[in-house]
Structure formats: C-alpha cells, structure tokens
Amino acid sequence: MSPTAGPRARPTMRDVAAVAGVSFKTVSRVVNNEPGVSEAVRREVAGAIETLGYRHDRGASNLRRGDRRTGLVGALLQDVGNDFSAALLRSVSDAAHDRGAAVLAASLDEEADRERALVGDLVSRRVDGLLLMPATQDQSYLARDVADGMPVVVIDRPPVGLDADSVTVDNAAGAATAVHHLLSLGHRRIGVLGDLDEIATAHARREGAEAALREGGASAAELVAAGLRSDAQGRAALGAMLDLADPPTAVVALRNVLTEAAARELRARGLQHQVALVGFDDLPMADLVDPGLTVVAQDVDTMGTEAARLLFARLDGHDGPPEQVVVATSLVARGSGEIPAR
C-alpha cells in the first residue's frame, strides 16, 4: 500500500491471457512463435502484450525448458579495463551475441579468491560456458563443473589440473625473440623487467628471456627484476639498473605496463634514443611514441576468435579431447628496439 507509485508488479502471461481473452498457454505459443494459433488470436494476444507492457521472463522459461540453456556465457578476465582483456572481451562477446548469448564479464585482478568466488557465482547462474583467464595456480576445482557439462576455455595461460581447451601464446619463445633481437644488434647488457613469478605467463617469459641471455653469453643477475606490478615499480627497477656502474644498453619489458613504465623512465632521463627497448604485448599508440615502441605482439584478435570458436564448438556438442591452441607472437619493429649497442 505504498503511496508512491512503486514498481508495479510485472504482468505475466496470465495477465496477458486475461486481457486477450484466451488461455495463458496460447499466450505462451504466441510469445514463442509456436504454430497452432490463428492469425486473429495472434494479433489479439500481441495487442494485449503491447498494452500491458508484458515482457517474457527468460528465467522462468529456462527453468521449465528441456535444454536448460541460459544463453549466458561468463568471461572472467584479468581486468576488463585493460587493453588486452578488453580486446578479448570484445571479440568473445561479438561471437556470443552472434549466437544470441549474453556475456557476464568480470575482472579478477590476479586474485585467486576472486576467481573462485566469481566462478561459483557464474555456475549458480548456470552460464552455458566459461571463458577464463586464470588468477589461480590450479583450476582443478572446476573439474566437476566441467564434467557436469559446463565447457571452460582457458585463455592466456595453460590450464593446470583441468582438462580444458586453451588459447595461449608461447611466452618463453616470445621473450626469447625479444632478447635475440637485441643480441643481434650487439647488446650484451640487457635489462629484464618482469611481473610476479607466481603468474605463469610472467614466469615463462622471464625463463625464456634468461635462457636466451645465457645462450648469448649475456646473463647478468643484477639486470633481472621480477615481481614488478605497477608503473612505479617498473620505473624504480629500471632506474636502479640505469644507476649501476655498468648499466644496461637495452631493456626487455615483459608486460605492457612495464613497457610503458620503461618508456617513461627512459624518456625522463633523456635516454629514449640511447637505450633500446623491446616490450612484450602491443600497446595502443606504440607507433606514435618517440621512438616507436618495438614489441613482441600477441594477436589478441585471433586469441579471442579462437577462444570463442572453442567454447561454442563445445556448446554445439563438439566432443573430443581438449584442444590447446597456441597463437604465434610477432616482433613488430618500430624503432625503440633497433637502437644499436654503444
């Protein structure tokens, strides 16, 4: 008995039926475009729907339906505000919408608990499938739900403890490419900036870079910094290296924030044309920076498309062993990585 016109209860099929003067099953037929309703009745019902502002309830529908498909897909990414995640979300959600599915998106921020909590939430919402960029070290907690019929595609990092499709890049190889590029230009003092070693991709990249350095006879412990999470940490770490008696003549930044950080620090010191820089993962305006940023690029578009393909193939009943798609990385030379050693 609220005096303010509170939200009126939404009309149901029964209400529509009453207005149209038919049984509510007939309304259901009309709403679902089922045959067996005369044109006259169909119009009558459509009119009632219009006047009442009736809106079909997918939740209720889904409860009763045979296939139990919600038309919902989950996308748990590292950070939907970040370029890489956002690009993936875009291509996956395009594929989803082409199939009439909606996408539940969320950011994990490398927090394992958040991943488990959000997966739980998505499962209880009965998503048809899940795209996951893991924050956990082990996804075996998902095995049961996968067995119960919820396909999961793991992206960016290989799944651990879980038999699932995945889309990754060869991080070690990509990092090695960056190092080889610099070695070939004569660099021997090469700094490495990496993220937390607990993150699988970060670990693989650092290992790949260090292995390449060793092979090239350019290994130097004081030029390797890991565990860098922010722009500030990246700048500080590079700054410390540049303050050494024998500073690096080149830097490999193993994540996009670190590439940005390195570019800033070099620029702040006026060294952007003296010290070479190669980043892992492409950046939006890398070509406009001075010098242009040389990077080992991941093909985000392909990654997203492939992930969507795998996910929807499973949803279409495609059975078979998990598929591991590895997308190629490519070195994009724009200037910063082509500065020769002094």
Next chain:
Amino acid sequence: MSPTAGPRARPTMRDVAAVAGVSFKTVSRVVNNEPGVSEAVRREVAGAIETLGYRHDRGASNLRRGDRRTGLVGALLQDVGNDFSAALLRSVSDAAHDRGAAVLAASLDEEADRERALVGDLVSRRVDGLLLMPATQDQSYLARDVADGMPVVVIDRPPVGLDADSVTVDNAAGAATAVHHLLSLGHRRIGVLGDLDEIATAHARREGAEAALREGGASAAELVAAGLRSDAQGRAALGAMLDLADPPTAVVALRNVLTEAAARELRARGLQHQVALVGFDDLPMADLVDPGLTVVAQDVDTMGTEAARLLFARLDGHDGPPEQVVVATSLVARGSGEIPAR
C-alpha cells in the same frame, strides 16, 4: 542413453536431501544459511553437497523469492574494446561486484537496432538495473520498463524522451575550451575534426567548437570536417586541410580516434612540431607521444563511479526526480597543444 558420458543432470536439492537423509527444505535452509538447523545436520548436508557437487540454482531461487532481484546489471556501452567504454565498465562492474551483482556487458557500435534488441534481451533476463550509453536518438521506448521498476542510468549522452538519471560531460564547453586554448596562442586557422553529427556528443562538440571559433573571429567552413568515423577518414580529412593554400596552424580533434589519426597524419608529414593539436578525450600513452598530446580530458573514473552511485541508489529504493550529473572536463597540456601560431 548416450554412450559418451554426456553432461549428467545437475543434482538438485532433492538429490542432496536424499543422500543426507533429510527433507529438501532442510537442504534449502543450509544452502541459504538460515537458522534452525542443528550443527550435525548442517554438516551432514554439507557433506552431501560436496559429494554430489551440488550447485545452487539462482534462477529457480529467484523465481520463488519475494524480492525478485536477479543481482544482474546490464551495461550497454559503445564498444567494450574501446578505452572509454572499457574504463566505464571497469568502474561500474567494481561497484556492482561490491554489492554481489554481476554485469552483463555488450557493445552497441552506434547501432540503434542493436540497442533496442539488447535492451529487450536484458529486460527479459530481468536485470535489476541498466547502464546505457545510447546509440538511439530517443530512448522513450524504455519508459515503460523504467516505470515498471527497472532503473536506467544514461551515460555519456543526455537521455532523450526518457526521465532517467544521467552522467555526461559538457561537450560544447569542453570543445570550446580546446578552441580557446589555441586562440590564446595566436592561432586563427584552426581545423576541426568531428564524428557523425547524428551522435549527440559529436554534435555538441562541433557546435561548441564552431561557436568558440566564431567568437574568436576565426571561423572557416573549409576547416571543419564532420562525419569522420575512422582513423583513415580522420587522416584524409586533415590531409586535405593541410593541402589547402592557407592550411590550418592548429587542429582540434573531437574524438579519441580522430586525435590519434591527426597525430599520425601530422607525424607522417613531419609537422608534429609545427601544427598544434588538441584532442577531446584522453588517450592511454598521450604523455609518451612526441610531442605529448594535449587533450580535454573526461574524468572517466568519476563518470563511472557516479553512474554506479546513481544506479545503486535507485536499486536501494532511493526515490526522487532524475538527477543529471555533469562531470567537469579538464585541459591537460602536454605539448602538442602549446605550439604557437607561426
């Protein structure tokens, strides 16, 4: 009778109850953490849940519940892969997750039909509320659903034909700021690059810029290009202006892709230090470009936070007239906009 281990049917509360040897209402109590269950039974039920891999079904739960809240929020943005939309999505989804709500995200790409279709989808999924960056010219089609209790917050553009909260920036004023900045440096030949005039924000920006130019006595029809949608179109339009006998000494780019395009074109012509450039909307690495890109920045963070605040206030029952929040823009001088007139 499929030979392949197809998705087993998910266990229900009844199955759990059978295993635990209790009634299924007791299971419901345990699942919802309701009081009135002995510790012993609680543990028994928890064990059964574990062995069966039971997962609560929110859809079914919600159907019977009194409040009919789905804990779902829709976010219809221009393009979740684009920086501006992605930043908004991030802050809104943070606020949503803080409240235990999940976010359905989708991109509209300025397609009015897509907006209407997706809104319909979200409504039939019974989202509790909706954040909308409109692609339509008129949102009156939403009035009924708003009246039926679904709060809508319109972002980036003022709502048309709909009484709803909104979060916008003063586009005309922002564009005027950019022009004034250039006028004050002595520029009189100022090029303007704008998006489709049908887009409300684009229209307002162009009008604001042109008004400021007129006031400054620097109006020049041949230096105004609208309807530019892509990097290529932006570059072409600016290129044409620069090829004029009396080319512009400064450019205002009214959208971030156009700012990028302008920076590219100027750079390609080696004019990046001769022709001034001010963009509307900030860009990721604007400080690393040479020269740094001067922009009129929109405070995306505040926009997202405000939008979330408005939406969740409505969901918390806050009643009252629609609120129109206008977030201030700010000129961020980084170099490109401070090049003086020749």
Next chain:
DNA sequence: TTGTAGGCGTTATCAT
C-alpha cells in the same frame, strides 16, 4: 529443529 503444501512464471504433455 524439521517437514509439508503450495506457488513463482513458464513450457511439456495430453486432451479437447
């Protein structure tokens, strides 16, 4: 502390 009956809005099944 625990259980039973009924219904949320819809679709499946079977009847008319």
Next chain:
DNA sequence: ATGATAACGCCTACAA
C-alpha cells in the same frame, strides 16, 4: 486451434 494440468528447482508460509 486451443486449453487444462503437471512439472522445472526453489522458497514462503505454516504446521508438527
């Protein structure tokens, strides 16, 4: 072509 009835998985109300 249309309708009555049961059921989906769960929660509310009430009873034991």
